[in-house]
Amino acid sequence: xxxxxxxxxxxxxxxxxxxxxxxxxxxxxxxxxxxxxxxxxxxxxxxxxxxxxxxxxxxxxxxxxxxxxxxxxxxxxxxxxxxxxxxxxxxxxxxxxxxxxxxxxxxxxxxxxxxxxxxxxxxxxxxxxxxxxxxxxxxxxxxxxxxxxxxxxxxxxxxxxxxxxxxxxxxxxxxxxxxxxxxxxxxxxxxxxxxxxxxxxxxxxxxxxxxxxxxxxxxxxxxxxxxxxxxxxxxxxxxxxxxxxxxxxxxxxxxxxxxxxxxxxxxxxxxxxxxxxx
Numbered sequence: 001x002x003x004x005x006x007x008x009x010x011x012x013x014x015x016x017x018x019x020x021x022x023x024x025x026x027x028x029x030x031x032x033x034x035x036x037x038x039x040x041x042x043x044x045x046x047x048x049x050x051x052x053x054x055x056x057x058x059x060x061x062x063x064x065x066x067x068x069x070x071x072x073x074x075x076x077x078x079x080x081x082x083x084x085x086x087x088x089x090x091x092x093x094x095x096x097x098x099x100x101x102x103x104x105x106x107x108x109x110x111x112x113x114x115x116x117x118x119x120x121x122x123x124x125x126x127x128x129x130x131x132x133x134x135x136x137x138x139x140x141x142x143x144x145x146x147x148x149x150x151x152x153x154x155x156x157x158x159x160x161x162x163x164x165x166x167x168x169x170x171x172x173x174x175x176x177x178x179x180x181x182x183x184x185x186x187x188x189x190x191x192x193x194x195x196x197x198x199x200x201x202x203x204x205x206x207x208x209x210x211x212x213x214x215x216x217x218x219x220x221x222x223x224x225x226x227x228x229x230x231x232x233x234x235x236x237x238x239x240x241x242x243x244x245x246x247x248x249x250x251x252x253x254x255x256x257x258x259x260x261x262x263x264x265x266x267x268x269x270x271x272x273x274x275x276x277x278x
Contacts, residue, residue, distance in 0.1 A: 002257035006033030009073075009098050010256065013081060013140060014108035014158075016040030016054020016062065019209045021158060021248045022107040023062060028249030029256065030066040034103065035073040037094055038063050042078030073097075081108045081136035082128075087143045094147070101147040103256045106137040106180075107158040111210070115169030115217055126172040133176035137183055145196065152195040154256045157184050158248075161204040161271045169221075177202075181267040188265030197264035199255045204271025205233055206243045238273030 010029045015022030015038045026036050040054040059076035067074040075097055079090035094101070110132050113125025137157050145155075162170065163177030184200040191198060205211060212226070219229045234240055251270055254260055269275045 002032045002253055002259060004258045005029060005103075005253065005256060007035070008033075008102035008256075009035040009037070009100065010103035010105065011037040011039055011094070011101055011144060012105040012107055013039040013079070013136075015105075016042070016059040016076075017209070018058075018062065019245075021203065021206060021208060021245045022105070024245035024249035025105050025107060025156075025252045026062070026249075027066060028246070028253045029103065030070040030072050030074070032253055032257075033070065033072060034256075035098070036063070036066055036075075037098070038066075038074065038076045039079050039090065040076075040108070041080055042076075081140055082131050084139060087139055091143050091147070098147075100151065101144055102151065102153050104141065104144050104148065104153075104155045105158070105252060105256075106140050106155065108136055109133045109158060109176075111170060111173045111214075113172070115221055117169060118171050121171065129172035130176045130179070133173060134179040134183070137180055141187065145191070148196055149194055152261075153197070154260075155187065155196060155198040156252045156255050157198070157200040159184070159200040159202045159267055161202050161269065161275050163267070164202060164269075164275050164277060184267060185265045192264060197255075197260070199260075199264060200267040201248060201251055201255070202267050202269045202271065202275070203243065203248055204269070204274045205237065206245060206248060206270075208245060211242070236274055237271070241272065243270065243272060 012022050012026045015026045030036050038059050040059050042056040063074040063076040077093050080086035112129045113122045157180050159180040160177040162174040163181045166174050184198050188198040215226045215229045219226045
């Protein structure tokens with residue numbers, strides 16, 4: 001519990017599904033007394049997409065539940081983080097209910113066209129993956145930062161262990177997340193004078209829909225089962241188990257709070273010890 005988060009206002013993108021990291025972040029911040037803006041696409045992208053995006057009904061239900069559970073002000077607002085006009089409309093909607101934003105969590109992300117090598121990767125899917133994971137952080141940050149100035153604030157970007165240790169057959173995602181890490185560091189230098197801290201979290205294996213989907217793809221590729229693939233992955237984790245979305249929520253709450261007031265420009269691993277670079 002971080003008492004200083006009470007009555008602050010946080011935007012969390014990609015927070016519309018209860019099985020994801022975004023929801024865990026929103027729930028943790030709400031439990032600390034922060035007002036929450038649940039931001040997600042709010043509509044199906046395509047019936048053939050393997051991972052379904054949150055609907056408006058799901059987003060509204062989450063906002064209502066968090067408000068009732070923790071007595072905070074909430075809002076569910078649809079936004080396409082790959083569309084500048086959609087982000088501008090989102091900012092206008094948020095501005096109609098909240099005068100100031102204290103916390104921005106750029107968590108929206110996805111991976112398209114995998115598994116594929118660089119030689120076989122579809123160019124449109126590659127670019128789309130980079131757009132939703134990297135360019136969206138730039139777009140959302142640039143749009144929201146004017147609503148954060150005048151008070152100390154915190155931006156937490158969801159990067160990935162893949163941005164530090166390259167995975168097989170998922171180059172676009174790895175490149176995008178490495179970009180998020182460098183964008184985090186650049187923003188931290190540029191915005192430190194405004195009192196806005198920017199950090200990134202780098203999750204490894206976290207038990208989300210995206211992770212289960214990935215294990216399914218890898219199981220097919222390596223001709224094994226999802227369960228065996230998960231067991232094999234756990235052998236690469238010094239702590240020996242897959243993390244939970246709530247682990248990410250706990251870390252983000254710390255980075256958003258005054259407890260981390262002297263931390264900025266960092267990309268913090270959340271992977272059970274898989275990545276231990278200097």
